Amino acid sequence: MTARAGTAGELVPLAERIGWMLGCRALFVGMLFALWRATGHTHVPALLWAGAGWLAGTALATLPYWTRRTGTGSGPKGAVVALTVGLLGDGVLLIGAWYLLGGLDGPVGYLIVLHEVAVTLLASFRTGTKLAMWYSLLALIVVEAIDARVLDAGPMPSTTLSRLLLYLTVLWVSVLATAGFAAVNERELRRRRYDSEVLRRFGVTLTDGHSPATVSEQLARFPRDELLAHRAVVVVAPAPDGDEPAAPGHAVVVEPTGGGRPVRLHAEAVGSGVLARAIGSGTTTLTARLEPAAGDAWLAELLPGARNLVVVPFGLDQATGALVVEHGRGGRYRSRRVERRMVTTLEQATLHGSLAIGRALLVDRIRAAADRDGLTRLANRGRFDAALAAAFDRAAAGGTGFALIMIDLDHFKRLNDNHGHLVGDQVLRTAARSIAQSCREGDLAARYGGEEFAVIVDGADEEVAVGVAARVHQSIRSADGPVPVTASIGVGVYPGHGATPVEVIKAADAALYRAKESGRDRIVLAGSPAAEPDLPPVDAGVAA
Known part of the structure; x- marks a missing residue:
């Protein structure tokens, strides 16, 4: 004693x-x-x-x-x-x-x-x-x-x-x-x-993770910190959200030095190789080495020369994925025998971690739904106002600029009267998809109100903004919707057309008004005259 x-x-x-x-x-x-x-x-x-x-x-x-x-x-x-x-x-x-x-x-x-x-x-x-x-x-x-x-x-x-x-x-x-x-x-x-x-400590740590990537890194660190694993990877592939396509997947790699490295998930990573076998069977899979020719090329690139791997899969309504742990690589990792106790602990940690990842993804979806227009699935007005203020703060702090593109579907009220509101809703959804597909990565497309849309083009000057507006204009005209439509577009740029977000909105709105007054179906840059569109006309009878 x-x-x-x-x-x-x-x-x-x-x-x-x-x-x-x-x-x-x-x-x-x-x-x-x-x-x-x-x-x-x-x-x-x-x-x-x-x-x-x-x-x-x-x-x-x-x-x-x-x-x-x-x-x-x-x-x-x-x-x-x-x-x-x-x-x-x-x-x-x-x-x-x-x-x-x-x-x-x-x-x-x-x-x-x-x-x-x-x-x-x-x-x-x-x-x-x-x-x-x-x-x-x-x-x-x-x-x-x-x-x-x-x-x-x-x-x-x-x-x-x-x-x-x-x-x-x-x-x-x-x-x-x-x-x-x-x-x-x-x-x-x-x-x-x-x-x-x-x-228990790991479960407490998970409460500090507020994003899927953060929770994934915490899960990847667990075998390294607590079970003396050599390297670890967490792979997360979000599931589609109803009619919405699945969000981009991600992976987090924890190296022997202990640093976490985020990686964008390859589209085919979980569809082949050892990841596909483990996720498909829903059971822990042990493998001596990765086979790039058999579908493990992406994972082998993340873990070059990996040996003695334990792949613990998880499947939730929000996502599927796996924890991949490399066990026993020389030095203080002399033991290459994977104990059942280690596998059981990894499975329990993966269960806790996957539930936390699912909660984080669900919170992200709820937040996204709160910021999204229910009909068009673009950002709503509240999200637009916040993004515009953030773009202004970045531009003012960095001495750069941003552009605002205002879009109005031509003769939309007449279209509703002639074809009904169901067709009108479908036209709005089609136009929204066209606008979103025409934007650059990092741009924000939003439904501003009614048949009006807005695009915030971050870090853009007049030339870039007009180029984006031209793609949006052409995409709406050529969209395969129930009824052909055209759009009038006004473009305002900070700081040339306004020193505040409100002034930029007024400049873009005034340019949109001039586009409509000048015959519609065209783009007008604030402070510039309205030009005739160099485009074939849309069948006015159908559009009406």
């Missing part, structure tokens, strides 16, 4: 072990009384009454620690001392009974072995071996005292040193066998407790 017993690191709290040892002591004292009676003795010797008193005394000695559990009393050091002294006293009591009841020819020798096994299991295997040493010492003292005629040989006349050594050998074999069994089980319990603790 040490002073550290009873701390948070102990598998069994010190208070519980004290309770078990008190119960064991009471049992053995009762058995001594029963053996004394069974051997025909009527007079109870002082030794047995001392044993009863010893039981009460050790119980009282540990009372302060028991009261400490309810908020009073002293700390565990006194209880450790009381428990240690109690076990030493148990040895004196049982050796005394062993002497009185015939030594090696009596039944108490069996009680001593049972007491040793009980202490080894209930206290600790270290305590059991120390107590065995104490029993051996006391027994040798008794035998030597008999030989020296200090003690009367009457109670144990046939005990010799050779028989005693044989008995002590049996005692030590019993103790060491029990200690070995206890050590193996304690090691396994400590491993399980460690695994449970690291999974």
Whole structure:
């Protein structure tokens, strides 16, 4: 026993072990009384009454620690001392009974072995071996005292040193066998407790992740930090959101140095090779190496020369993916055997991590839905206002510019009157797709209101803005919708056409008004005259 017993690191709290040892002591004292009676003795010797008193005394000695559990009393050091002294006293009591009841020819020798096994299991295997040493010492003292005629040989006349050594050998074999069994089980319990603790800490860490990429990196770091894996990759492929196409997937690679590296997911990465097999079967897959020719080329590029891989898949409504762990690559990673315990821990961590990734994706979708127009699936007016303010702040801080393109579908009210609102809704959806496909990556297309749309072209000058507007104009004209439509477009650029977002909106809106006043179906740059479109006319009868 040490002073550290009873701390948070102990598998069994010190208070519980004290309770078990008190119960064991009471049992053995009762058995001594029963053996004394069974051997025909009527007079109870002082030794047995001392044993009863010893039981009460050790119980009282540990009372302060028991009261400490309810908020009073002293700390565990006194209880450790009381428990240690109690076990030493148990040895004196049982050796005394062993002497009185015939030594090696009596039944108490069996009680001593049972007491040793009980202490080894209930206290600790270290305590059991120390107590065995104490029993051996006391027994040798008794035998030597008999030989020296200090003690009367009457109670144990046939005990010799050779028989005693044989008995002590049996005692030590019993103790060491029990200690070995206890050590193996304690090691396994400590491993399980460690695994449970690291999974608990990992679960707490996941609460700090507010984006799918952040949670993915936390999951990829887990095997590296807690299980001493060499490298790890988390692959996430979002599922389609209703009618919306799936968002771009991502992967996070954690290198031996511990750094996390985000990677854009290749379109075919989860559709072939070991990732496809693991995700398709839904079970953990072990593979000695990657086969680029068999569909693992993308993963092999992320993990060049990878060996001994564990692929733990996950599947949710929001996404599918996998945690890929490379285990055992030289140095302190000498062991190449993938333990079942490691696989189980990885599976549990992947379960926790995938649920957190799913929640983060769901939050992203909810946020996106809140910022999206329900009919056209473009950004709504609130998202547009926020994006315009952000574009202005970036341009003002960086000394750059941005452009605003205002788009109005020509004769849309007439189209609704002639063809009905269902057709009008379909025309709006078709136009929205055309606008979104014509924008550059990073541009924001939004429904401004009714049949009006707006595009924020970040970091653009007049030439770039007019080029984007021309693509939008042509795309709307050539769209394969229920009814052909055209659009009038006005373009305003910061800072040339306004020093604030409001002024840029007014400039683009004024340019749009001039485009409509000049005959529609054209693009007008703020501050420039309206030009005739160099485009074939759309069938006005159909458009009407």
